[in-house]
Amino acid sequence: xxxxxxxxxxxxxxxxxxxxxxxxxxxxxxxxxxxxxxxxxxxxxxxxxxxxxxxxxxxxxxxxxxxxxxxxxxxxxxxxxxxxxxxxxxxxxxxxxxxxxxxxxxxxxxxxxx
Amino acid sequence: xxxxxxxxxxxxxxxxxxxxxxxxxxxxxxxxxxxxxxxxxxxxxxxxxxxxxxxxxxxxxxxxxxxxxxxxxxxxxxxxxxxxxxxxxxxxxxxxxxxxxxxxxxxxxxxxxxx
Numbered sequence: 672x673x674x675x676x677x678x679x680x681x682x683x684x685x686x687x688x689x690x691x692x693x694x695x696x697x698x699x700x701x702x703x704x705x706x707x708x709x710x711x712x713x714x715x716x717x718x719x720x721x722x723x724x725x726x727x728x729x730x731x732x733x734x735x736x737x738x739x740x741x742x743x744x745x746x747x748x749x750x751x752x753x754x755x756x757x758x759x760x761x762x763x764x765x766x767x768x769x770x771x772x773x774x775x776x777x778x779x780x781x782x783x784x785x
Numbered sequence: 786x787x788x789x790x791x792x793x794x795x796x797x798x799x800x801x802x803x804x805x806x807x808x809x810x811x812x813x814x815x816x817x818x819x820x821x822x823x824x825x826x827x828x829x830x831x832x833x834x835x836x837x838x839x840x841x842x843x844x845x846x847x848x849x850x851x852x853x854x855x856x857x858x859x860x861x862x863x864x865x866x867x868x869x870x871x872x873x874x875x876x877x878x879x880x881x882x883x884x885x886x887x888x889x890x891x892x893x894x895x896x897x898x899x900x
Binding site for chain 1: 888889890
């Protein structure tokens with residue numbers, strides 16, 4: 672299962688756009704890229720998932736270059752409530768030997784300041 | 786309604802004791818998981834059950850034994866608790882993925898403190 676590398680922490684101010692980049696050099700052909708968000712004293716929460724190019728939902732955008740060795744989570748106009756740990760994961764999205772074996776790593780602590 | 790629930794939320798116990806953590810999901814999912822998050826925020830998978838069958842068993846001491854009485858429940862029993870078992874334990878569930886989104890739903894966590 673491909674492992675990921677992300678910055679340990681990032682700081683931003685309210686209203687700014689935040690981009691968190693994740694490296695996954697050993698990503699496999701069948702791997703999807705998924706991001707989770709975790710608030711203190713809560714379990715992680717799914718944010719977005721993609722395979723290639725760009726994916727956008729009501730919360731964030733995910734940019735994936737053609738070689739898929741990295742990805743960038745983009746949070747538009749962050750607010751104080753976006754302060755959380757953000758995890759980048761790669762793993763199969765269909766049944767296989769790595770079913771459920773998500774590798775979360777340490778994540779990126781995003782702190783949004785007023 | 787809570788999608789994935791765990792009990793208890795906090796558990797303080799002494800070394801050598803045996804304890805259990807319960808997990809229930811009302812999402813109709815086929816797969817359930819146990820994760821351990823240590824003080825450095827590393828979140829590691831421990832076990833995974835699909836339709837009551839153990840499918841993932843990471844390198845976890847034999848003192849940890851999961852039990853799945855049905856698809857909606859996955860309990861974690863820990864024998865002879867050690868100081869190093871102190872952590873937050875998360876239960877999660879997901880639909881049986883078949884090419885669609887690989888999304889897991891997590892419970893609120895159980896903070897276990899071993900003294």
